Amino acid sequence: MAITTQQLIQWKQQGRSIVALTAWDYAIAQLLDAAGVDLILVGDSMAVVLGYETTLPITLDEIIYHAKSVRRGVKRALVVVDLPFLTYQESLQQAMHSAGRVLKETGAQAVKLEGGYPAIAETVARLVQAGIPVMGHVGLTPQSVHQLGLRQQGKTQEASERILQEAIALEQAGVFSLVLEHIPADLAMQISQKLSIPTIGIGAGIHCDGQVLVTSDVLGLAEKHPPFAKVYTNLRETITKAVQDYAVEVRERKFP
Numbered sequence: 001m002a003i004t005t006q007q008l009i010q011w012k013q014q015g016r017s018i019v020a021l022t023a024w025d026y027a028i029a030q031l032l033d034a035a036g037v038d039l040i041l042v043g044d045s046m047a048v049v050l051g052y053e054t055t056l057p058i059t060l061d062e063i064i065y066h067a068k069s070v071r072r073g074v075k076r077a078l079v080v081v082d083l084p085f086l087t088y089q090e091s092l093q094q095a096m097h098s099a100g101r102v103l104k105e106t107g108a109q110a111v112k113l114e115g116g117y118p119a120i121a122e123t124v125a126r127l128v129q130a131g132i133p134v135m136g137h138v139g140l141t142p143q144s145v146h147q148l149g150l151r152q153q154g155k156t157q158e159a160s161e162r163i164l165q166e167a168i169a170l171e172q173a174g175v176f177s178l179v180l181e182h183i184p185a186d187l188a189m190q191i192s193q194k195l196s197i198p199t200i201g202i203g204a205g206i207h208c209d210g211q212v213l214v215t216s217d218v219l220g221l222a223e224k225h226p227p228f229a230k231v232y233t234n235l236r237e238t239i240t241k242a243v244q245d246y247a248v249e250v251r252e253r254k255f256p
């Protein structure tokens with residue numbers, strides 16, 4: 001039974017928290033789906049496992065390639081794909097083309113795009129009218145790293161009011177859910193109470209309607225991780241140990 005965008009909205013009404021993680025290939029996606037993750041995001045944060053410093057270099061072709069692989073591993077979770085930097089900001093036509101390619105070529109159910117300023121809300125409204133489910137993303141928007149850095153957003157009264165207004169504009173434009181990244185917990189609570197659609201927090205406190213983290217951070221695969229991430233296991237250590245044990249056995253002719 002595949003999860004739908006409507007179901008996520010119902011879960012908010014029922015007070016059931018939404019479990020989301022990112023995935024970048026079949027193997028990871030299959031494990032997350034079988035473990036019961038509700039929403040799998042093919043995030044442009046896959047930049048970290050591809051060796052990029054920021055999310056900016058990820059292309060539409062790259063994210064489609066990875067999303068096809070993820071989709072093959074998922075039976076139950078809702079699959080959402082990030083539209084990469086400058087694949088939707090240029091024009092409505094560009095956004096429609098990019099989102100359309102993602103849905104047609106990958107089998108994912110929805111796209112996510114960053115920002116809540118008027119032109120983005122307008123784009124979201126038109127995508128939704130065309131039948132494309134859209135997830136929003138406000139607060140820290142990593143595609144704007146060269147303007148915002150990676151600091152917490154919404155710290156002043158003015159900035160928090162702007163983020164709240166963006167959230168409201170995106171809900172009105174028709175997003176089915178909204179990522180709140182690296183903002184104060186009380187602002188995230190205020191937004192979550194104000195909106196009827198579920199908020200999914202990352203570094204935004206416990207009052208969101210669900211949580212998302214970058215899977216390479218959760219598994220301890222990334223060399224560094226944001227202060228708000230929780231590392232649940234250290235796969236870097238596990239993998240290093242296994243590879244070193246193998247190397248010793250090969251060199252000592254103990255394996256095979």
Ligand SMILES: Nc1nc(=O)c2c([nH]1)NC[C@@H]1CN(c3ccc(C(=O)N[C@@H](CCC(=O)O)C(=O)O)cc3)CN21
Pocket residue numbers: 045048055140142149150151152182213214216217222224225226227229
């Ligand atoms: N591995 C990974 N995990 C993520 O959660 C993630 C990515 N990559 N890439 C895309 C964005 C970038 N993210 C980040 C990365 C670092 C900080 C961080 O270190 N913030 C510091 C300040 C750093 C600074 O000012 O330069 C902080 O204390 O807020 C925050 C968000 C979240 N996203």
Ligand SMILES: CC(C)C(=O)C(=O)O
Pocket residue numbers: 022041042043044045046082137179181202212213214
């Ligand atoms: C952190 C989440 C929300 C994201 O956009 C990503 O992984 O790219």
Ligand SMILES: [Mg+2]
Pocket residue numbers: 043044045055082
């Ligand atoms: Mg992203």
